[in-house]
Amino acid sequence: MAGTNRPRLLRYILLSIGWISVAFGVIGIFLPVLPTTPFLLLAAACFARSSPRFYHWLVSHPRLGPWIVHYLDGHGIPLKGKVYAIVLMWLSIGLSCYLVPLPWARGFMLTSAVLVTIYILRQKTLRNTPHD
Template sequence: MDNPIGNRPLMLRYVLLIIGWLSVTLGVIGIFLPVLPTTPFLLLAAACFARSSPRFYQWLVEHPRLGPWIRDYLDGSGIPLMGKVYAIGLMWVSIVFSCYLVPIVWARGFMLISAVLVTVYIVRQKTLRKS
């Protein structure tokens, strides 16, 4: 079987690497800032690295801090209960604070609708049980 990475144009591989590293950066920031979703950024990074650099993909998936976010999601284990509570709670605190600071009605509506949708998404995800 051909190496799928070898068939990609070099420029595309570089673009995927840049997007991958930007996503890793945003994912790490998202661990501390609830407005940025960590798992989707790390999943995007993993997808970009899988298509551009097996070495970086392996590094990310096996990383002691970042890897579990990806592995638990990909293998269907779910999201830890405290992770759900933390993500939803901090997201709502930041959204309410942002709505207080932003006087534009449509922006407030967008933030609130986004928060509701993200909350529903997180709640509907399988909860990871500790073994």
């Protein structure tokens, strides 16, 4: 991790995005509208590039760390996380397609939803975790 070799402004931007992502990830634990894992993965990526200390804190955190570590280690995504992500994504895409009358925009949103759904379904399912 070369967090200290980055220009100062870039480090601050990455740290800001990282902490905002942590906040959204924590909110997502309690609010089913926000998916937790993608925000925590984004935070980990930002911290890995800006602050080894915060990266270590995040992946070692007793509540937040497992969401990241299980995914990065290839153990998979909890079934509950997969279901929430897919259902909420399709609900939001459906509402967006209803509200946006542009055919090309609808096509883009639907194509994106199909591709993301395929990606999520192809990921290994993590069994027997406290998050399920």
